[in-house]
Amino acid sequence: LDQVFGLNLRVIDPQADTYNLVSKRGSQITDRIVESLDMPKASLLALVLGHILLNGNRAREASIWDLLLKVDMWDKPQRINNLFGNTRNLLTTDFVRMRFLEYWPVYGTNPLEFEFLWGSRAHSEITKMEALKFVSDAHDEEPQSWPEEYNKALEADKTKERSLTAGLEFWSEDTMNDKANDLVQLAISVSEELLPIHQDELLAHTGKEFEDVFPNILNRATLILDMFYGLSLIEVDTSEHIYLLVQQPESEEEQVMLESLGRPT
Known part of the structure; x- marks a missing residue:
């Protein structure tokens, strides 16, 4: 003490x-x-x-x-x-x-x-x-x-x-939730091709001024994707911070494979 x-x-x-x-x-x-x-x-x-x-x-x-x-x-x-x-x-x-x-x-x-x-x-x-x-x-x-x-x-x-x-409170709950929904829409737009998404691309979509609260926004977006769209946001390269969207697994084997890839950390 x-x-x-x-x-x-x-x-x-x-x-x-x-x-x-x-x-x-x-x-x-x-x-x-x-x-x-x-x-x-x-x-x-x-x-x-x-x-x-x-x-x-x-x-x-x-x-x-x-x-x-x-x-x-x-x-x-x-x-x-x-x-x-x-x-x-x-x-x-x-x-x-x-x-x-x-x-x-x-x-x-x-x-x-x-x-x-x-x-x-x-x-x-x-x-x-x-x-x-x-x-x-x-x-x-x-x-x-x-x-x-x-x-x-x-x-x-x-x-x-x-x-x-500038009158912007980037840390407010409403603002972070809005930005999370923006990320969800971006993720859905590339979900069919399952294209990798780099963290810089996600951050560029939210705005550089939101870098300080980006982890908060990303967690909100991940939760929305899981709960409402049946999608899992996977960080496939933790050193380069590259993410991939995949459908949530239906079988136990698919779940084991998904967990081996990991999610945002």
């Missing part, structure tokens, strides 16, 4: 197992969200958002639990539950309902895995540089210690400023 969150844990009543958290330093990101959450939960959310940022704007659920283990939180369930309540429900339900996080299945994984993305409210209220600054403080480093993520955060925040100036 001291190293990662900048918080001092003080025992108020040892017999009642109650604690008080005192902040050692201010944080831009926690100051922005502490009005909606208390300081411990705001700090936990900031840590998770920073972790997602450092993992290409999407993070598998297992990596989140590994993160909490590394900061010596997850192996002390009684203390952590006193601070955060049910941590799993907080991350997968409460923060999702508040739109700070999105929680999606990763299709094609067996057993089924899930991943976290920034939610629309996080995109709206928090800058990428604030998240990077928080996680770099947790590592006792400077944001420039991650040069690729640092440059991407700078560009993302500039894009956000330009969008706000």
Whole structure:
């Protein structure tokens, strides 16, 4: 708590197992969200958002639990539950309902895995540089210690400023859903030929300004294709990010083959 969150844990009543958290330093990101959450939960959310940022704007659920283990939180369930309540429900339900996080299945994984993305409210209220600054403080480093993520955060925040100036909220739920439907229509238009679709083509269709929320849009489009069109969007080349549309399998053998190809990760 001291190293990662900048918080001092003080025992108020040892017999009642109650604690008080005192902040050692201010944080831009926690100051922005502490009005909606208390300081411990705001700090936990900031840590998770920073972790997602450092993992290409999407993070598998297992990596989140590994993160909490590394900061010596997850192996002390009684203390952590006193601070955060049910941590799993907080991350997968409460923060999702508040739109700070999105929680999606990763299709094609067996057993089924899930991943976290920034939610629309996080995109709206928090800058990428604030998240990077928080996680770099947790590592006792400077944001420039991650040069690729640092440059991407700078560009993302500039894009956000330009969008706000133009009156466009690219992170809004309605906008992302509209863009997801646009991707669905693009995918359907090439489905008969089953032509490979490169991620750059998908991004060009949505607009370069939506690059920061593209994983959110792609997951929405994938869900629509699965549920309403009987199509599966398969990432056939994970290094080049090339996707293919195929009909959902009807037999167990076809399902096994489909899962071996994988889906967007």
